[in-house]
Amino acid sequence: xxxLTSRFADGLAVGSDLAAAAESAVGxxxxxxxxxxxxxxxxxxxxDPDEVSRAGLRAMxxxxxxxxxxxxxxxxxxxxxxxEVTPSVSAWAATLDGARLTTFVLDxxxxxxxxxxxxxxxxxxxxxxxxxxxxxYTFPTDGFVERSGEVLGDLPLxxxxxxxxxxxxxxxxxxxxxxxxEGAVGVLIGGEVNVSTVVSQGCRPIGPSMTVTGVExxxxxxxxxxxxxxxxxxxxxxxxxxDRELVASGLQIGVAIDEYAERHEHGDFLIRGVLGIDPDxxxxxxxxxxxxxxxVRFQVRDAATADEDLYELLDxxxxxxxxxxxALLFSCNGRGSAMFGTADHDMMAVSDTLGPIGVAGFFAAGxxxxxxxxxxxxxxxxxxxxxxxxxxxxxxYDR
Numbered sequence: 001x002x003x004l005t006s007r008f009a010d011g012l013a014v015g016s017d018l019a020a021a022a023e024s025a026v027g028x029x030x031x032x033x034x035x036x037x038x039x040x041x042x043x044x045x046x047x048d049p050d051e052v053s054r055a056g057l058r059a060m061x062x063x064x065x066x067x068x069x070x071x072x073x074x075x076x077x078x079x080x081x082x083x084e085v086t087p088s089v090s091a092w093a094a095t096l097d098g099a100r101l102t103t104f105v106l107d108x109x110x111x112x113x114x115x116x117x118x119x120x121x122x123x124x125x126x127x128x129x130x131x132x133x134x135x136x137y138t139f140p141t142d143g144f145v146e147r148s149g150e151v152l153g154d155l156p157l158x159x160x161x162x163x164x165x166x167x168x169x170x171x172x173x174x175x176x177x178x179x180x181x182e183g184a185v186g187v188l189i190g191g192e193v194n195v196s197t198v199v200s201q202g203c204r205p206i207g208p209s210m211t212v213t214g215v216e217x218x219x220x221x222x223x224x225x226x227x228x229x230x231x232x233x234x235x236x237x238x239x240x241x242x243d244r245e246l247v248a249s250g251l252q253i254g255v256a257i258d259e260y261a262e263r264h265e266h267g268d269f270l271i272r273g274v275l276g277i278d279p280d281x282x283x284x285x286x287x288x289x290x291x292x293x294x295x296v297r298f299q300v301r302d303a304a305t306a307d308e309d310l311y312e313l314l315d316x317x318x319x320x321x322x323x324x325x326x327a328l329l330f331s332c333n334g335r336g337s338a339m340f341g342t343a344d345h346d347m348m349a350v351s352d353t354l355g356p357i358g359v360a361g362f363f364a365a366g367x368x369x370x371x372x373x374x375x376x377x378x379x380x381x382x383x384x385x386x387x388x389x390x391x392x393x394x395x396x397y398d399r
Contacts, residue, residue, distance in 0.1 A: 006034040007095045008326025008358030008387065012079030014088040018046045018055035021089040025078065026062045029093035032358065037063050039101055039187065041131070041328060042070035042091040042174070043362035045083065049170040055089060056174040063093070067101040069187055070174040071133040071162035075336065075343065075363035077329050080351060082343030084336055084363060085165075092360035094326055094387065098192030100124070103175050106184040108140050115140045119183075123152055127190035129197075129385065131328065132159035135171045136365050138182035145368055145375045156197055157375040158385040159186065160330035160364025196321065198313050198384040199369040201271040202306030203252050203299040206243060207235030212294050218275070219283040223296070227282035235298055246300040253286050256295035257372035270371050271299060273379060287379075301380060303340050310346065310382055314353035321388045324354045328385045329361035335380060336363055346382045354386075 009032025013024035022044065030037055042059045046052045052072045060068045076083050078090025106119040117140070130152070134141045141161060148157055164170035175185040189195065210231060214222030223231040236247055254269025273287040290296065318324070329350060336343040343363075350359055368375065369383035 009033050009093050010078045010358045010360040011091045012076070012081070012083070012088065014083060014086060016087045018044060018051045018087055018089060019058045021087065022055040022059040023062065025089040025091040026059050029091040029358070029360070030063060033093055033095050035095040037066040037093045038096040038099060039094045040066045040068045040091065041360065042068070042089060043073050043076045043360070044070065044172070045073050045076050045086065045088045047087070047165045049164060049166065049172060052164070052172050053179045056172060056179055059089070059091070060174060060177045067103055067187055068175070069103065069131065069133065069185055071362070072164045072170070072172040073362035073364070074163050074165060074333055077331065077347050077362060078360035080347060082331070082336055082345070082347050082363065084343045090360045090362065092326070092328060092358060096189070096193055099189055100191040102188040102190070104186055104188065105175060105180060106139065106186070108183070115143065117144050120151065121188055123155060123188070124190050127155055127188055128193055129156045129158060129195045130186055130188045131385065132157050132184060132186040132368055133173055134159070134161050134184035135173060135182050136161040136163070137168045137171065139184045141184065141366065141368070142377045145377050148375045154373060156370045157368050158197055158328070158330070158383055159368045160362065160383070161366035161377070163333065163365040194388045196317065196386050196388065197369055198317050198386065199371055199378070200306070200310040200313050200382045201371070201378060202309045202380065202382070203254065203269070203271050203301045204305040205254065205269070205297045205299050206239060207298050209256070209295050209297045212290055212292055212296055215290060215292055218287070218289050219278065219281070219285050220290070220296070221281065221283050228284040229277055229279065229282040232284055232298065243300060246302050250301065252299040252301055254297045254299045255288065255290055256297070259295055269297060269299065270376060271378070306335070306339060306380070307345070307349070310349045311353060314349060317386065318353055321386070324357055324386045324388050326358040326387045327354070329359055330364050330367045330369070330383045331361065332367055332380045332382070333363040333365060335382065339380070350384065
């Protein structure tokens with residue numbers, strides 16, 4: 001059964017007949033509204049791309065007067081739970097009185113040695129947020145999102161990278177009654193709507209903050225005047241056995257959001273992965289390009305830290321805004337049962353802190369959300385787009 005609200009509702013259906021599941025999930029979400037739907041989002045988990053396409057086409061016919069977008073995934077969120085690697089469909093419907101919704105389809109064209117993204121609508125003065133669903137195999141999501149401020153200013157982008165069991169060529173995106181097999185789709189939301197974001201990166205710093213004093217592309221050569229690898233080995237040697245195991249299972253690095261802060265602690269960094277080491281150059285390779293002089297700090301991630309981080313951010317959001325009416329949740333496919341032992345964790349955290357509201361989303365191959373007033377693509381992150389009655393003044397909660 002859907003969670004009944006006046007303006008937001010969700011639905012979930014599990015079953016190998018994806019078209020029937022889509023009809024059920026979208027029907028539940030529509031039934032939970034007290035008025036006509038303005039925006040419907042749906043997410044489909046299935047192993048046959050053709051069946052996923054048919055289910056998406058069916059879903060888009062069920063709310064002909066609404067704006068409808070969706071994508072394929074390897075897991076969905078809805079109905080108060082998460083479902084992983086099982087044929088299923090989740091749906092979310094919203095009545096957004098006074099909002100302006102503009103759908104878009106993005107494509108990338110190669111021009112000389114760079115990609116040019118086409119299809120983005122012109123931003124209006126009262127636009128509040130854009131939901132973005134992208135194919136990670138055909139669309140330069142990282143570059144587009146990182147440079148989105150040049151075109152969109154401070155407009156938040158929230159969403160995720162779609163995925164599929166069969167990988168490349170199996171991802172499906174849905175908008176305006178059409179199926180797309182590449183690029184990105186989304187909807188620009190403006191007008192009288194109150195939105196805010198929560199981005200939980202779920203990492204804990206280890207060792208000191210250090211200035212990058214030597215760098216070559218994504219290789220950190222020196223940190224605080226010493227070889228980067230020597231610095232890392234020094235930090236790891238001082239850890240207890242439990243934290244050393246976390247380092248071995250997936251070391252991260254944080255790039256300071258505010259270089260002018262007096263201290264850089266938990267929540268003050270944009271998290272990126274450590275990809276490996278170069279023993280010959282005593283260098284550390286990371287999943288980003290960091291400029292000379294930036295402040296960085298190594299990080300670890302575990303279930304306890306991720307759990308605490310998400311709950312704290314959601315609590316802070318609730319304290320400022322009070323009731324949230326509905327939300328979309330984009331959670332990394334490396335979270336769920338792989339991190340917490342249950343696919344329900346992030347959904348339950350939202351329910352525990354924000355109450356029984358209409359929430360749906362999917363397990364993404366990368367999450368999109370703002371940190372420090374800039375849009376980024378994340379990993380192992382939970383990104384929430386919250387709709388409230390109280391104005392948000394553009395506020396976001398992230399770390």
